[in-house]
Amino acid sequence: MSTYKLVCPHCGGSLRIRTSVGQHIFLRTAYLQCCNEACGATYRGQFEITHEMSPSGMPNPGVQLPVAPVSIRRDAMRSDSDQQMDLLELEAV
Known part of the structure; x- marks a missing residue:
């Protein structure tokens, strides 16, 4: 969930x-x-x-969404990694 x-x-x-x-x-x-x-x-x-960030492995032919621009996909990846600790840093703690 x-x-x-x-x-x-x-x-x-x-x-x-x-x-x-x-x-x-x-x-x-x-x-x-x-x-x-x-x-x-x-x-x-x-x-x-509003947009598809990555394609589905089980596409529904009735779903027609625009693919998100590269800038939006890049920002989504950046926001997740900025707030999450690196696995290697976590092991050193």
């Missing part, structure tokens, strides 16, 4: 998805709640699949 890092714009606390509804294959509407009990804000948001 995937974990999303959603942050409350009011208090900075974590948000959790209470429920969501599929609008179509590429779009879900989510209802969110702040986990900070003192805040308690609730929100509605949407998650949209």
Whole structure:
């Protein structure tokens, strides 16, 4: 199961998805709640699949998404590696 890092714009606390509804294959509407009990804000948001980062090993002929530009794919790879410790550094600790 995937974990999303959603942050409350009011208090900075974590948000959790209470429920969501599929609008179509590429779009879900989510209802969110702040986990900070003192805040308690609730929100509605949407998650949209906009580009394909890498091809599927089981392609569905009905799915037609543009391939993400190289700059977006490069940024996605860079953001993951910048925040994760190197395996060799972890062994030295």
